[in-house]
Amino acid sequence: MKLVVFGLTISSSWGNGHATLWRGLVGALAKRGWTVVFCEKDVPYYAMNRDLWEIPGGDLILYDDFEDFRGVFRSHLEDADVAMVTSYCPDGLAASDLVLEAARPLKVFYDLDTPVTLSRLGDGGAASYVGPRGFRDFDLVLSYTGGPALQALRDRLGARRAVPLYGHVDPGQYRPAGRDPVFAGDLSFIGTYAADRQDRLTALLIEPAQRRPDLRFVIAGAQYPADFPWTDNIYFLRHLAPEAHPAFYASSRLTLNVTRRAMAQSGWCPSGRLFEAAASGAAILTDWWDGLDAFFAPGREILVGHDTGDALAALAMSDAELRRIAEAARARVLAEHTSDARAADFERAVAEARHPLPARRPQTEEA
Template identity: 50%
Template sequence: MKLVVLGLSLSSSWGNGHATTYRSLLRAFAARGHEVLFLERDVPWYGGRNRDLAEPDFCRLAFYDDLAGLDGFRGEVAAADAVVVGSYVPEGRAVGAWAQGHARGVAAFYDIDTPVTVAALERGDCEYLAPELIPGYALYLSFTGGPMLGRLAEEFGSPGPRALYCCVDEGRYRPWTGEKRFDLSYLGTYSDDRQPVLERLLIEPARRAPHLSFCVAGPQYPATIDWPANVTRFEHVGPADHPEFYGVSRFTLNVTRADMVRAGWSPSVRLFEAAACGTPIISDPWDGQGEIFRDGRDILVARDGDAVLGALTRMGEAERSALGAAGRARLLEAHTAGHRAAELEGYIAEAGLR
């Protein structure tokens, strides 16, 4: 197949999880013998030192300056078997209309933030997707499964809503054999809706257990946050360093955005990354989680700081290691980039026959 993707970013992982997702998925898709062109809007905040993959070896990466700049790729879009437009693409409404107008193969929308998108559509202020575009996408590839797929079909007229959960390249994310530095870590960009959960499940336990070590990595955290002395802060950890980040942590925390908790069936890419590294995960609860990782066997679900501190202080090393190994085994069973690439290939082939 020839695939063209218009996504938020492939070249820069700074402050977004899209790049990590696209890299693992498209690398695996190309490994199946397919040709991929990724078109990225050239914006200053993803350029310069923040551009950590300027020349991928698994696809062709090209930049465009504005909507007029897309016209130079009109022929390649027309010749592609499938054209995928991602969520949060700058001027995504216009980009989507342009893609649908020129695509002769399957036109698809890839939503890495489905509950956020649907909430914005309901409010009438979604900047990257218009309701009238949804029926024109033969596929609506969603990071969220479960009941959300029915809503996309029934309320928004999608002819092909399909779950395409995030994934990880298990060859690049592997268990770490070095020493542990942190009892509990968290990796994620600041968001208002996640912060109360981070306070409850990491910052409060850190205050209550000054003898333990914690770490929070990610950009955009306000200077007004009162970090306990035993919480180490990193402004940014690039994808190449994620395995080590997880590896030096006895446990890592997964915190889910509020819209995704309400929708359920919305696993984050950080969840899969940590599992691939064999790092035991403590997660906030959400519906559908048991279909991804089993509570108490592959992952621990915590509703408050007491549950977090119980895991950190009472779980023995053998039990902790077994939990991490079980999480990795589950990842290898169903959630690798290879699994997702095969699903994407099948969805495109199916839509092409309709």
């Protein structure tokens, strides 16, 4: 089977959450016999922070101008079984047109940013990767977000078939690692700066750092502004390559997950960081969102922080208590949330889209 993807990036993990997800999924699909061709616009900010140059059993196409590569793309689509466009693909509309013209492949849109997509379109704005016909012409729409968002994709964007394809983790890349003194702390956070989650980051990390100057806090990520409210006990790392993430997670007593506002409001949108941290053996403190308890058991596999008091209470827990929570979370992830599991979900969704179940006749009351 051959999959052709027009996506944001797989080659650089800098400032985005797409790349590591794709790396895990592509690796899992390769083990299942798939060939994946990933078409990525070669933009300067990813080129300067590239940390992957080839993909297993497939082909990475880095292009400058979409039109110059149109012939290359068409040749790959001619023998593809599945062709996919993703959210935030820089040439999403042109790629969608090309995919929808192709005769052979199943046509798929994968929205890894569904809450943002719906929010932008709901405010009367636009999403650069969604055309005037929405998703009506695609055979299948995959969504990183489940729950009510799936119905919204059908009702508002015309998706004929919308199913979730959640985040995941490659346990071969994310597993318990030794503590690194460079990353050591009591509470760590990894993520690109985002203004829409700053209030929760303040409540769950900044204010605890101010109240507990005896503890060490660590933040890793890109695009943090000069006026960010740093304190003397918050240590900053601008960017970590994916291979350093397991040691980063494992080197603090707790690691923090803070969800982007649109995704928290939508619910049913687990960050890939949650699964990566759990697979790395970290105890996790997270903000709350609807559907969280479908992925982890609060209090047993994950700690939930609604406010600064919750964060301080979590920091006061014993090492033994945090270790039990971390072990339970890792077991849950290895059982349900690996890249191999998502590859199986993907294959199932593709098979069902190719061979949809017959429509059920409406039931009538017996006389």
